[in-house]
Amino acid sequence: MSQHRTAAEASRERILAVATDLFAEHGYDGTTTRTIAGAAGLNVATVAYHVGTKADLYREVMRRAHEAERAAVDAALAEFARTAPDDPARAAAEFADRYLDFCLEQPHVPALWMRRWMADAAEFADLEERYAQPLLETVRRELVAALPQLTSDRAELAVWTVLWTTHGFCRSVIRAQVPRFRTHLRALVQRELGLDGGVR
Incomplete structure (x- = not known):
């Protein structure tokens, strides 16, 4: 080179x-x-x-953010699939943990998506179709496959709840509250998925 x-x-x-x-x-x-x-x-x-152009740059930034998020979610889903048959409540809580850890380690990813939710870069509407929707669908599909009692609608709402809650917390930069938020998120995802069992 x-x-x-x-x-x-x-x-x-x-x-x-x-x-x-x-x-x-x-x-x-x-x-x-x-x-x-x-x-x-x-x-x-x-x-x-x-x-x-600035538009080219933005598209590349969002592509890279998506690739990082996709890799983290795929790894978390693989672990979820291994754990869920024996302990679905723990598997769900650990999936939430891994997603929170990713957002804390790469805070630009939730920040970029939250900007979009506030109508930023409206001319790039295709990014949701290209990145966000397929990733959400992958998680929804894996949750329903692992948890037969879970409806598709409830799974989708659970995924959105984790996204909205985690992204909002990570943008707040209240790092001293991470342990408390983690406990809350674990309980929240278990409740949203209709799983019994305490937070572990």
Whole structure:
């Protein structure tokens, strides 16, 4: 790999990292290409050269956020499928734990989606169809398969409840309350899924 290509890739990654932070904090509509360029220590032309338009940059940021979330959810679902036959209440609580941990470790992901829920970047409506809806459907389908008493509607509402609650908490940045929120989330997901048994 040439030194020029390495430098170009480093610049692109720097731009993407800065843009991710700015889109998460201020939204797509509240962030300009000039702001991104300034925060990355580059000029606007250099940003355009490496990533294209602001819209191109936003799409790449959302794609990467989705890929990270998808990987975390897939791993959590695999563990859920292994545990649920013997102890569905524990499996559900641990699934919630893993999703909370992901959101705490990568707070830009819930921040980006919460910005969208507040009507940010309305011109990118296809992102929900491409990313959010298929992921939600995957989780819903796995929950119903593992918990025969669970209806499809109830499973979907449970998934949304975990998303809304976890994303809202992670945006609050009340880190001292993480243990208390975790206990609440575990109980909440068990209740929403109609599972008996205490939080473990």
